[in-house]
Amino acid sequence: MSWHAKVYVVLKPSVMDPQGSTVQRALHQMGYSAIENLRIGKFIEVNFDQALQEQEVHKQLNEICDKLLANPNIETYQFQIERV
Amino acid sequence: MSWHAKVYVVLKPSVMDPQGSTVQRALHQMGYSAIENLRIGKFIEVNFDQALQEQEVHKQLNEICDKLLANPNIETYQFQIERV
Known part of the structure; x- marks a missing residue:
């Protein structure tokens, strides 16, 4: 058993996504x-x-998203936590 | 109204993830x-x-994942479709 978190990091709607546009x-x-x-x-x-x-x-996920996983200037994040 | 699909592309469990390890x-x-x-x-x-x-x-998503979004040699994908 451990905690499994799924984190989604997306660009803010106002931010251009050249990679997405190209695809x-x-x-x-x-x-x-x-x-x-x-x-x-x-x-x-x-x-x-x-x-x-x-x-x-929950607290640590918020911290690591803010500090490393997401760029708060241009991205937002969401996460789900479950026991697996 | 349109169809909104969320596609998750992940490396197969047997494939090394150097970017993840570094983070x-x-x-x-x-x-x-x-x-x-x-x-x-x-x-x-x-x-x-x-x-x-x-x-x-559903059919087009499977096709675009197989052909472009995922590398079937090393990645797997899942998706969800909803009307928004």
């Missing part, structure tokens, strides 16, 4: 014309020691 | 010693024209 254009050229928008973010899976309390896992 | 090491050095494992994948949001049937959205 979207490539898909249009491949014939997938029904794609109206495509944005690329990060999906980070983090396992924590089971000895931690859920509240402490 | 995990950095977090340990920052004092987060309870982190047992960390892996980094992609989170891709795709909007499709609402005129498509759900079955067709």
Whole structure:
């Protein structure tokens, strides 16, 4: 048993996503014309020691997102925690 | 209204993740010693024209993941579709 967290880091809606635009254009050229928008973010899976309390896992996740995983100027994040 | 798909692309468990290992090491050095494992994948949001049937959205997502978004040699993917 341990804590398993899924972290989603995405660009803020107001921030351009050139990587996503490039992929979207490539898909249009491949014939997938029904794609109206495509944005690329990060999906980070983090396992924590089971000895931690859920509240402490939550606190540490907020900290590591703010300090390292996300750039608060241009990105937002969300996470889910579960026991596995 | 349109179709909104969330696509998760992750490395297969047997594939090394040097980027994830580096981040995990950095977090340990920052004092987060309870982190047992960390892996980094992609989170891709795709909007499709609402005129498509759900079955067709499903089919196109499988195709674009196989052809472009994921590398089937080393990655797996999952997706969820919803009307927004």
